[in-house]
Amino acid sequence: MKILLQFPEGLKKHALKHAHKLEADGHEVFLSASPSYGACDLALGEAEALGADEIVHFGHAKFPIAQPVKIPIEYIEWKVDVKVEDLAATLQELKGYGKIALATTVQHTHEIPRIKEFFKSNGIEVLTKKGILPAHEGQILGCDSTAIKIPEAKAVLYVGDGMFHPLAIEENKPVYIFNPYTKEFRCVNEDIERLRKKRRGALAAAISAKTFGVLVSTKPGQFRMQVAKWAKKELEKLGKEAQIIVSNELNPYSIANFSVFEAYVNTACPRIADDLDLFGKPILNPDMLEEMTKTIAEAGKH
């Protein structure tokens, strides 16, 4: 079989080992060098050009892709254990809440039962549920934090590294992170609020823009042409000029060369809108465009 292997950046160092194993089993193996940001990001174009029979996608769990995918995809999750005893550092702060919602990434979802047990034995009930897009209970993605929407929970604890996932948490409750690698534990509501403020700033700045680029990514799980066409129409109704810009990778530097655009509407990964500094211009996600339309309509009434 002809197999294309795809790894997120952090796992590319393990690629050769997996390639050797498959070659030893008699397969012809290719490595995809393209960035792989999530399970939404399948190297279908490369697989097609190679005539591959299968893509083996490492590091992410299965993700619902709206468009038909003709080639079989095998998802191989990457699991990392958590030293559960280290969570002792969180007890003093979390005890007062009684019930907390737990969120983590695919690397640590297998540890959820042990984490629950640890907190239970220390008088804290941990609640989890399955979100809309993620494959596992308690798992969140940078674009989907619905797993923490648990009304009975009084606070949220995210176990994992980095700020990409916790910044996706949209909840008006105390949100804490525990990094199992560095043991950092802290409340991140201020960081989340800072991001919300940045988004509000982008929205305010976009109102006066006259020309918009509507960004579409051809990555299979991010391709939303219908939304882009809707956005273009909405913008035109507001008297703005709008054009759809299509690319697999929405590189801010090459997009910047379309210097005519004063702002963007992003229909791809919603977290691209957080990269305002890289794009140097306001970027709105579709929900923010709706908000902008309402704001303009409200202003017109006065």
Ligand code: SF4
């Ligand atoms: S759309 Fe963005 S946040 Fe969601 S899985 Fe893909 S890369 Fe991650």
